[in-house]
Amino acid sequence: MNAINCYHCGDDCGKTAIKTDDKYFCCNGCKTVYEIFSSNDLNYYYDLQSAAGSSPNTLKNSYDFLDNTDIIEKLTEFNDGEFQMVNLYIPHMHCSSCIWVLENLQKLNTNINTSQVDFPKKMVRINYKANKISLKELVLLLARIGYEPNISLEDIEQKKQTTNRSLIYKLGVAGFAFGNVMFLSFPEYFNVTIAGSNDGEFWLNQYENTFRWLMFTFSLPVVFYAGKDYFISAYKGLRSGVLNIDVPIALGILTLFLRSTADIIFDWGSGFFDSLTGLVFFLLAGKFFQQKTYSFLSFERDYKSYFPIAVTRINSNGKEEAIQVLNIAEGDRLLIRNEELIPVDSILRSKSTQVDYSFVTGESEAVHKTAGDKLFAGGKQLDGAIEMEALKSVSQSYLTQLWSNPVFQENKQSKFQSLTDSISKRFTIAILSIAAISTIFWLFYDPSKALNVFTAVLIIACPCAIALASPFTLGNMLRIFGRKKFYLKDAQTIEQLAQIDTVIFDKTGTITTATKSRASYEGMPLTIQEESLLKNTLRASNHPLSRTLYDMLSAHNILTLDEYEEYHGKGVIGSFGNEQIKIGSAAFVGDKSTNNASQTSVHISTNNHYKGKYVFENQYRDGVSELFENMSKTMQLALLSGDNEGEKSRLEALLPKLTPLYFNQKPEDKLKFIKSLQQNLKKVMMVGDGLNDAGALAQSEVGIAISEDINVFSPACDGILDASKFKNLYQYVLASKKAMSIIKWSFALSLVYNSVGLYFAVTGRLIPVIAAILMPISSISIVVFTTVMTNYIGRKLA
Amino acid sequence: MSVIYVLLTISIVVAVFFFIAFIVSVKSGQYDDSYTPSVRMLFEDELVTKHKSTTMSSKKNPTK
Numbered sequence: 001m002n003a004i005n006c007y008h009c010g011d012d013c014g015k016t017a018i019k020t021d022d023k024y025f026c027c028n029g030c031k032t033v034y035e036i037f038s039s040n041d042l043n044y045y046y047d048l049q050s051a052a053g054s055s056p057n058t059l060k061n062s063y064d065f066l067d068n069t070d071i072i073e074k075l076t077e078f079n080d081g082e083f084q085m086v087n088l089y090i091p092h093m094h095c096s097s098c099i100w101v102l103e104n105l106q107k108l109n110t111n112i113n114t115s116q117v118d119f120p121k122k123m124v125r126i127n128y129k130a131n132k133i134s135l136k137e138l139v140l141l142l143a144r145i146g147y148e149p150n151i152s153l154e155d156i157e158q159k160k161q162t163t164n165r166s167l168i169y170k171l172g173v174a175g176f177a178f179g180n181v182m183f184l185s186f187p188e189y190f191n192v193t194i195a196g197s198n199d200g201e202f203w204l205n206q207y208e209n210t211f212r213w214l215m216f217t218f219s220l221p222v223v224f225y226a227g228k229d230y231f232i233s234a235y236k237g238l239r240s241g242v243l244n245i246d247v248p249i250a251l252g253i254l255t256l257f258l259r260s261t262a263d264i265i266f267d268w269g270s271g272f273f274d275s276l277t278g279l280v281f282f283l284l285a286g287k288f289f290q291q292k293t294y295s296f297l298s299f300e301r302d303y304k305s306y307f308p309i310a311v312t313r314i315n316s317n318g319k320e321e322a323i324q325v326l327n328i329a330e331g332d333r334l335l336i337r338n339e340e341l342i343p344v345d346s347i348l349r350s351k352s353t354q355v356d357y358s359f360v361t362g363e364s365e366a367v368h369k370t371a372g373d374k375l376f377a378g379g380k381q382l383d384g385a386i387e388m389e390a391l392k393s394v395s396q397s398y399l400t401q402l403w404s405n406p407v408f409q410e411n412k413q414s415k416f417q418s419l420t421d422s423i424s425k426r427f428t429i430a431i432l433s434i435a436a437i438s439t440i441f442w443l444f445y446d447p448s449k450a451l452n453v454f455t456a457v458l459i460i461a462c463p464c465a466i467a468l469a470s471p472f473t474l475g476n477m478l479r480i481f482g483r484k485k486f487y488l489k490d491a492q493t494i495e496q497l498a499q500i501d502t503v504i505f506d507k508t509g510t511i512t513t514a515t516k517s518r519a520s521y522e523g524m525p526l527t528i529q530e531e532s533l534l535k536n537t538l539r540a541s542n543h544p545l546s547r548t549l550y551d552m553l554s555a556h557n558i559l560t561l562d563e564y565e566e567y568h569g570k571g572v573i574g575s576f577g578n579e580q581i582k583i584g585s586a587a588f589v590g591d592k593s594t595n596n597a598s599q600t601s602v603h604i605s606t607n608n609h610y611k612g613k614y615v616f617e618n619q620y621r622d623g624v625s626e627l628f629e630n631m632s633k634t635m636q637l638a639l640l641s642g643d644n645e646g647e648k649s650r651l652e653a654l655l656p657k658l659t660p661l662y663f664n665q666k667p668e669d670k671l672k673f674i675k676s677l678q679q680n681l682k683k684v685m686m687v688g689d690g691l692n693d694a695g696a697l698a699q700s701e702v703g704i705a706i707s708e709d710i711n712v713f714s715p716a717c718d719g720i721l722d723a724s725k726f727k728n729l730y731q732y733v734l735a736s737k738k739a740m741s742i743i744k745w746s747f748a749l750s751l752v753y754n755s756v757g758l759y760f761a762v763t764g765r766l767i768p769v770i771a772a773i774l775m776p777i778s779s780i781s782i783v784v785f786t787t788v789m790t791n792y793i794g795r796k797l798a
Numbered sequence: 799m800s801v802i803y804v805l806l807t808i809s810i811v812v813a814v815f816f817f818i819a820f821i822v823s824v825k826s827g828q829y830d831d832s833y834t835p836s837v838r839m840l841f842e843d844e845l846v847t848k849h850k851s852t853t854m855s856s857k858k859n860p861t862k
Contacts, residue, residue: 048841096837103838119834168824176817180810207802214806
């Protein structure tokens with residue numbers, strides 16, 4: 001019989017399917033959500049997309065802090081006591097069913113007025129009657145139907161970021177003016193004779209001035225509003241002694257405008273208003289195209305996105321109260337529940353606990369701590385509720401201090417000189433000399449034409465096509481990479497990627513997978529009964545290692561254990577008939593033999609006889625070896641690990657010979673290591689995953705975060721790479737190099753157009769209609785060329 | 799007054815009208831999220847459908 005899949009979430013139901021209404025569910029959680037939906041006429045959810053749901057987890061967080069009016073005030077966008085409006089980030093949102101059910105929340109609770117989804121951002125904005133349903137109840141409702149919102153410290157820190165729409169406005173203004181000016185200059189195109197002469201069409205000559213002054217009016221907002229960024233940028237560039245691409249552009253726009261205005265004032269001709277508005281419109285369109293953002297990803301995250309807003313403090317009277325994390329002071333006694341994050345460095349007051357530091361180090365193994373031990377911020381507490389005493393405030397904790405390093409304040413991009421900028425320097429100098437030489441020539445030959453030629457050269461040489469080549473190529477590559485699950489922060493990252501000559505890898509979580517799914521058995525062989533007992537005992541345990549081991553063992557009949565007991569942080573005991581089995585840590589099972597601390601192992605004894613242990617191994621990602629092999633041909637590689645040297649011999653076998661391996665690297669060490677490479681003029685790419693790599697990611701030229709689930713976790717970086725695509729990393733680097741050569745080819749192409757234009761300009765024969773034809777043709781052909789070429793590269797990518 | 803002026807005035811008034819409509823729509827946030835509305839318009843208006851499960855098709859492209 002085929003495996004039954006859950007009607008709600010699509011997971012395999014296994015042997016414990018629950019049946020209701022002819023439908024199967026994998027767990028009670030899914031069944032409950034189904035019942036909620038079906039009793040509220042929300043069955044359409046399942047019609048829209050089958051098995052779209054997620055099974056609601058047992059609540060990870062208690063949302064008691066949402067009763068705190070201070071926090072409510074900070075989280076809500078609008079709050080007048082009666083109505084509240086809140087924006088919630090819902091990571092699980094992934095399909096049309098999600099949109100539909102989240103926009104129909106009012107069917108579940110009539111006190112919700114409206115809810116609106118912003119899918120690309122995975123946000124839902126809910127407007128509700130605050131006196132009938134509290135924010136906490138609302139969040140619990142969402143959690144109950146499997147859409148638990150993610151509320152982090154970041155949400156209250158920087159609340160309303162206004163979206164910057166100025167580019168759309170500018171594009172709109174330029175497009176509007178461009179269209180109208182084109183329309184108004186049409187009569188002139190058919191009436192190519194100079195104004196005032198008799199051989200033009202009478203009625204056109206009569207209304208010439210009206211048309212021209214209208215064009216002038218339309219071009220005003222284009223020059224002074226839509227194009228103002230180019231003037232600002234050119235001014236800034238000149239002041240710091242850089243001839244960036246915006247200098248010739250600003251010069252071109254200014255000359256176009258002044259020359260055209262003079263033309264119509266003194267009745268010399270119709271001016272170049274069509275070219276002027278078209279130029280600005282195309283340039284802005286290029287900018288708009290380049291500005292691809294993955295709004296559901298954040299590249300600027302720091303620890304604040306992972307830290308909770310509030311924790312429970314036990315005050316002097318022994319009472320529990322919710323307190324904002326930012327207000328934690330030294331000496332506060334805090335209560336951390338199961339699965340909650342430790343927000344500050346502190347000392348454990350309870351007897352013992354397990355802490356999962358995977359957020360900080362990428363290490364998936366939980367660490368055992370006993371009373372009096374120091375707990376570092378960032379770890380996740382896995383063992384019931386514990387009490388601890390804060391040693392520092394949030395911002396001074398060991399982990400969070402990393403963010404006070406100046407590297408996080410610097411803007412990486414400002415140091416970088418792009419290919420366009422370096423070319424535009426030579427280009428600008430060349431254009432100015434051509435303009436000067438031809439003007440001098442005409443001054444001797446025919447002084448009346450000198451000014452005409454000078455302005456014509458500046459107009460026609462305006463590097464519109466050059467300025468478009470880079471945004472369209474890089475913007476296209478950005479989209480292609482995005483489709484391959486390689487998300488880059490901005491287009492400039494591709495340019496930097498193409499220059500990389502050194503690559504530094506983190507170990508845990510980056511070249512290894514987060515789950516350890518391989519284990520080897522060492523010790524006395526187990527009998528069939530023992531193995532069956534082992535499997536059945538593991539079946540009852542929820543510890544991650546038990547689950548992995550359970551999945552690895554071959555199938556056995558299900559036995560009902562006579563006795564089963566789980567000891568938190570130690571192990572489990574199960575018995576069936578006369579057989580008793582102990583599974584767990586060495587001390588728990590009674591192993592006296594040498595204990596290798598750098599290994600993760602599960603020990604087994606039956607009837608108090610030690611049998612052996614399963615040793616878990618780090619599993620390396622697919623293709624790590626090949627990737628290193630290929631990359632080492634053209635680049636320098638190194639590995640920085642925060643771990644001990646336990647895996648050294650395996651790594652040496654796996655990676656190309658002489659790859660430098662560094663162990664026991666603290667976050668600051670990684671940052672310094674990258675810095676020292678950069679001082680030797682290396683272009684460094686850092687590939688990491690955890691918050692401990694954050695410093696190195698920020699310091700490197702390109703910081704790439706590897707993520708198994710791109711929605712969940714990634715530190716601040718320049719790009720996020722889906723873990724399944726890790727082996728293609730080198731291909732992506734090569735593709736960015738190819739993209740850069742496309743840009744160079746486009747430059748060559750646009751120089752051809754410029755030379756044609758310059759021929760007309762230098763000989764003093766540039767008339768508006770030629771400029772108006774040449775400029776769009778060159779721009780459009782560059783756009784077509786880059787689009788075709790980048791798609792060609794994209795098709796070859798895996 | 800010539801008919802040209804009338805025509806020009808009309809054309810510019812129409813153009814400016816659409817331009818203002820564009821500005822207003824950007825300002826109201828219509829261009830902030832260009833994906834969700836494309837999905838939303840495909841939803842059925844009527845929620846209570848008794849004849850469901852016959853229409854178990856509409857597999858939409860899950861995410862971008």
